[in-house]
Amino acid sequence: MNFVSDGGSSPVPSLSRQFPPGDVNMDLTMCGLLVERAEELAQLYAEHGNWNEVKEVWFDERLSNRSTRGSSQKIYRVLTSRFKNAPRALPNPSVLPAIFDDCHTTRDKAQILYLYLVSDDSLVRYAVHEYVSRFMKDRPDSLNFSNETLVDILTRLEYSDGTSFDYAESTTRRWCEGFRSVLREIGVLDGQQSVAGASPSIGDIPLLVAMDYSYESDDDEWLTAPRGLLYLFQPENRWEELFDRVVSTGAWEYIELHGDLDVRPSDGPYSWPHDGGDS
Template sequence: MTLRTDGRGVSLPSLDSTFSDDEVTMVLTRCGLLVDRAETLARLYAHHRDWTVVEEKWIEERFDERSTRGSSKGIYRALSSRFKTAGSELPSIVQLPSVLDRCETVRDKAQVLYFYLLEDDPLVRYTVHRYVDRLQESGVDGLGFEQETIERLLSEFHYEDGSEFDYAESTTRRWGEGLRSVLRDIGVLDTQQTLQGQIPNLGSTPLLVASGYSWEIHGDDWLSQPTGWLYLFQPDQYWDALAERVSDDPNWEASGIHGELRLQPVDDTYGWAEPWEGEV
């Protein structure tokens, strides 16, 4: 059986002129993925199931080890927003600690948490869409993350009313640094000095999340445009191998119609992740 598309011509939709000024923030200038702290916050919520209690615990017990209450609140607002925004396309926050427990490396955890950032931050999602298009058009050579390239892509962003993106140069520079930090965490960039991206290796758990995310968005047709794989910068020549890995997982089942491969969850998309119960 084969995939229903060879990937050529598959691209993500343009997000230009999609978001209002109120929806777009520059939170990435002060808060990247922060894997350890995000994991702690997810465990706090899974334990207490109440964001008011979680915020009190976070601030009073200084789980993020920030020196001031103000900075601690800022990190809490940024990270909790990502979790509160997440819909059924991703594992629920009470499941997330169990998902992270299945991850074999910190990079695996970062690749999972990256999806919550994408769902919450329109500007990051817009920029990732632009880079995925570059990857599909030019291969890995399109993954150049020089500050000038990032700023050019941002300059081409428009709000839904047609007005242009307009932030101070110092702010866009810090935003670019924040984006590169995220890309290092998920394996697209190697070191702090690296500007040329690469195709990241996907762990088993991030692959399940990326596939589940795609399934939730596109249903039966998800293999014709595996959005989750594209978000993790997996070009079409990798898709057959990824599909084989997913089909080997007991939580997914493969079938074929007219020789074309279909993959779907056996049960609930994220039924393999139990609601987490534990102490923080």
């Protein structure tokens, strides 16, 4: 998954449309970001330090509250998969409670958790890359998330054995609803019925995570395609403003290299949660 230029100045993400058989799941039919439960799991992991103990405490609490074990298992499997499979470029789940403490809104937390979802779920990542590609090309109606547009994108997906994306219409429709639900949580969509999106505002804490994630994800050319900002649908003409904002937190700084201005983490990526972030 490399971000590449598409013949213009704006970088767009490139992702193969081919997936190994069985590599695509439809977890969004039942699970979105589930901010409160994800936050609870991260807190348990920070307290206990291993997933076996977290699992035991999680199910004990669920059963005592009369939750069904099947539903709890589904949620636990999906959310812990996002945390366990998170790349090094994202904060370790044990640090998330400290990061969440500095968040001002639920949307701030959702935008952070969204990056874990995109990293873990290949189908979501595929859809996001397709939309970012359209968005960065400034295509009209590029952030249209109607069922028709989403299904058109999904049906282009192919498995490496030559078969195509093939799910029941009802399952695909639920997935589309789940995808839009995530976009509402991160501020791309406004209102339950809206399918037309726009670039969301980003709080300082998710901005710090998105910047550190971008810096850690790519090589020295990351400034030409900051992955975290692209995934959050931030247009290129807003990046300079976002760089200024992240520098104003003190966690990042401008550095002059060979006559060019660069921006880098002041003390390394993700050092700021231990320093209290921007608070």
